[in-house]
Amino acid sequence: MSDDVLSIIPTDAGWQPDRTAADRALVLVERLTPGVVDGVDVEIDMTWHDAVTAVDCGDNLQRIGCPLCRASIDTQWWGDLLEAHCDDGFATLATKTPCCGGATSLDALDYDWPCGFARFEIAVWNPERLWFDDAELAAVAEALGHAVRQVRARV
Structure with missing residues (x-):
């Protein structure tokens, strides 16, 4: 079975937020994402990568x-x-x-299909939605304190 992952990453690949800003953004992403889809809990991961990491679109490429x-x-x-x-x-x-x-x-x-690079990522596994809209991305960017973009992967 394959998974869909909708990731939000900073537009600057090397930028990382502080913990407070990251937590604010995570809370907002949780509010924007349904908690259960088809009886399965939606998992949201927040990751600080040690080095710039590819955030690719997987099989969507x-x-x-x-x-x-x-x-x-x-x-x-x-x-x-x-x-x-x-x-x-x-x-x-x-x-x-x-x-x-x-x-x-x-x-x-x-x-x-967008791909990106980042040292920070919020990944929503198997969301019910395809993308966040522009207003939602702007709100996440404001919470994070940095412009963001999104990548949708099929893995």
């Missing part, structure tokens, strides 16, 4: 585009990159694209 030459990037390249950094995270997001060899950042690639 359709395509990755190069922001420099607009070519498609093989998703196998992406999968290999994630596997290579699954234990230690990313010291830098700088990369050379496999299509044109251009220098860019991993967070600048054009992901079809």
Whole structure:
């Protein structure tokens, strides 16, 4: 059985909130998310990662585009990159694209289904909703004290 995970992450991959702000944001996410879906409790995890970690969309990933030459990037390249950094995270997001060899950042690639990178994450497992709307994201950002974005994964 697969799971859906709706994650909220800061827009700055290296940024982490203090505990008070994180707890405020968590309480808000809990209020915005139904507690039980189809008889199953919705689990919400809050994680401080030691290093910048990929927050990818899992099986939802359709395509990755190069922001420099607009070519498609093989998703196998992406999968290999994630596997290579699954234990230690990313010291830098700088990369050379496999299509044109251009220098860019991993967070600048054009992901079809959003992906991101973060040192802090609030993850809602199997939520009843697809996405948080703009007003809800703005409220979470205000509670956290930093702009946020969302990633929906199928794992």
